[in-house]
Amino acid sequence: MSATPVKKVPIHLQSSQNRLLIKNGKIVNANGITDNDVFIEDGIIKQLGRNLIIPGGTRIIDARGNFVIPGGIDPHTHLELKLMGATSVDDFYQGTKAAIAGGTTMIMDFVIPDKGESLLETYQVWREKADEKVCCDYGLHVAVTWWSEETTRKEMEILCKEHGINSFKMFMAYKGALMVTDPELYNIFEVCKDVGALAMVHAENGDIIVENTKRLLANGVTGPEGHELSRPEEVEAEAVNRAAVIASQVSCPLYVVHVMSESAGNQVSRIRQLKQEGESKLIGETLACALGTTWACCTGKPWSFQAAHILSPPLRPKESTPTHLMHLLQEDGLSLVGSDNCTFTLDQKKELGTDFSKIPNGVNGVEDRMSVVWEKGVETGIIDVTRFVEITSTNAAKIFNIYPQKGCLAVGSDADIVIWNPRKTRVISAKTHHQANDFNIFEGMECHGVPEYVIVNGRVCVDEGELKAVQGFGKFVPTPTHSPYLYGSGEQDGEAELNGVPQPVEVTVDDVREKVKN
Numbered sequence: 001m002s003a004t005p006v007k008k009v010p011i012h013l014q015s016s017q018n019r020l021l022i023k024n025g026k027i028v029n030a031n032g033i034t035d036n037d038v039f040i041e042d043g044i045i046k047q048l049g050r051n052l053i054i055p056g057g058t059r060i061i062d063a064r065g066n067f068v069i070p071g072g073i074d075p076h077t078h079l080e081l082k083l084m085g086a087t088s089v090d091d092f093y094q095g096t097k098a099a100i101a102g103g104t105t106m107i108m109d110f111v112i113p114d115k116g117e118s119l120l121e122t123y124q125v126w127r128e129k130a131d132e133k134v135c136c137d138y139g140l141h142v143a144v145t146w147w148s149e150e151t152t153r154k155e156m157e158i159l160c161k162e163h164g165i166n167s168f169k170m171f172m173a174y175k176g177a178l179m180v181t182d183p184e185l186y187n188i189f190e191v192c193k194d195v196g197a198l199a200m201v202h203a204e205n206g207d208i209i210v211e212n213t214k215r216l217l218a219n220g221v222t223g224p225e226g227h228e229l230s231r232p233e234e235v236e237a238e239a240v241n242r243a244a245v246i247a248s249q250v251s252c253p254l255y256v257v258h259v260m261s262e263s264a265g266n267q268v269s270r271i272r273q274l275k276q277e278g279e280s281k282l283i284g285e286t287l288a289c290a291l292g293t294t295w296a297c298c299t300g301k302p303w304s305f306q307a308a309h310i311l312s313p314p315l316r317p318k319e320s321t322p323t324h325l326m327h328l329l330q331e332d333g334l335s336l337v338g339s340d341n342c343t344f345t346l347d348q349k350k351e352l353g354t355d356f357s358k359i360p361n362g363v364n365g366v367e368d369r370m371s372v373v374w375e376k377g378v379e380t381g382i383i384d385v386t387r388f389v390e391i392t393s394t395n396a397a398k399i400f401n402i403y404p405q406k407g408c409l410a411v412g413s414d415a416d417i418v419i420w421n422p423r424k425t426r427v428i429s430a431k432t433h434h435q436a437n438d439f440n441i442f443e444g445m446e447c448h449g450v451p452e453y454v455i456v457n458g459r460v461c462v463d464e465g466e467l468k469a470v471q472g473f474g475k476f477v478p479t480p481t482h483s484p485y486l487y488g489s490g491e492q493d494g495e496a497e498l499n500g501v502p503q504p505v506e507v508t509v510d511d512v513r514e515k516v517k518n
């Protein structure tokens with residue numbers, strides 16, 4: 001298969017306003033905050049500093065009193081995904097438009113082949129679905145749902161070498177559909193290590209879930225409450241530990257997606273602390289929904305309300321879960337926050353959900369992720385603004401090896417920028433959200449922090465709060481293998497040049513690349 005051609009942005013979509021100056025804001029990077037102006041030209045940050053000399057006719061945005069932050073990177077979405085008999089309703093247009101509305105300027109979606117299907121062909125299907133529709137940049141992970149000695153390794157190698165893939169997700173649940181066995185995990189992790197990619201796992205014990213489900217159904221438990229009962233915390237935590245053990249046998253870095261419980265979060269954190277210098281890394285991602293709500297909110301609620309809250313691993317009944325997970329994010333036990341946006345309408349949930357095991361799994365989050373993390377993390381005082389930037393943007397960029405092109409505000413970086421007003425509030429509601437589904441699991445939550453301007457590759461796509469996203473404006477961002485953050489040793493993790501005392505002036509992409517190489 002030939003290399004995927006680079007997509008050109010049609011001339012009519014290129015911004016006539018290709019120059020922009022953001023003045024008087026507080027520039028936030030993961031390493032610190034400074035007072036600087038930002039000059040953007042042709043989609044790139046060209047200058048950072050005070051009293052910049054800029055061409056006439058440049059549009060000026062006054063960011064006084066606001067934070068100027070790197071656009072959010074959502075490492076986990078499922079746009080127009082066919083799952084459990086339904087197709088998620090946010091497609092690559094509406095999903096990325098909603099992302100932008102909330103301050104996210106890049107998403108990473110999962111290519112998911114059925115068992116026996118070619119990874120390469122399914123990758124092409126995703127590219128075709130996404131390229132024409134995306135309003136912001138996107139990257140892809142590829143799920144490996146089956147193993148064959150002859151083809152899987154070869155396809156994974158080609159995806160990495162020729163198609164900009166550096167991460168593969170394996171499911172330890174969804175038995176009979178997407179799940180792979182432990183020996184298969186071992187083999188796939190080994191390939192990931194060999195090609196310099198990152199292994200990602202959906203960590204739940206799929207065998208136990210099947211047995212629990214049979215028992216619950218036999219006992220007449222068929223409603224949505226059966227979902228969490230069939231896959232309690234320890235079923236998630238066990239799989240986290242097992243995946244980490246298997247990965248360490250072959251020295252493969254591992255990323256646990258959607259950590260949903262205190263037990264699983266503790267497991268990730270514990271194993272991270274045990275790791276010695278030079279051992280393969282373990283990374284934990286949690287979700288906006290796990291930080292923003294719990295299964296407890298479903299008590300006594302109608303079937304459709306409960307079904308709307310179903311995803312896997314499930315929201316937990318324990319009301320301390322969101323705060324616990326936020327503390328793990330604060331301590332670096334967990335590293336970043338995704339949305340796992342996979343939206344189904346209430347009709348879809350109802351039509352297919354004849355019992356709890358058949359309710360299509362998935363909730364919203366791509367639009368509200370930034371606000372929920374701000375509200376539950378910064379507004380509560382658990383994390384500061386720099387950690388907010390790190391867990392919503394910078395860490396994703398480093399892990400997936402697109403830093404410092406993305407994930408920071410530096411000279412040479414893509415102009416994916418949010419002007420975040422921490423004083424304004426908004427109330428989340430399905431009535432006003434930009435997503436395609438008819439339910440919002442954060443309904444009624446008042447959030448401080450509003451993205452007043454969202455700049456996507458230099459184009460103002462939220463302008464004083466008004467959404468002006470453009471279909472097809474985004475592009476595929478290849479993710480190179482051997483991320484220094486995962487495969488480098490200490491110094492090489494891309495931190496060195498931005499570390500410690502804030503020193504954000506004139507750090508260029510080339511400077512950072514040079515450092516990373518050495």
Ligand code: URP
Pocket residue numbers: 078083202258310311312313340342361362363
């Ligand atoms: O329930 C979920 N999480 N739906 C999306 C698929 C997955 O497992 O990530």
Ligand code: ZN
Pocket residue numbers: 202257258312313
């Ligand atoms: Zn999953």
Ligand code: ZN
Pocket residue numbers: 076077078258340
């Ligand atoms: Zn997912």
Ligand code: ZN
Pocket residue numbers: 293294297298309441442
């Ligand atoms: Zn809720």
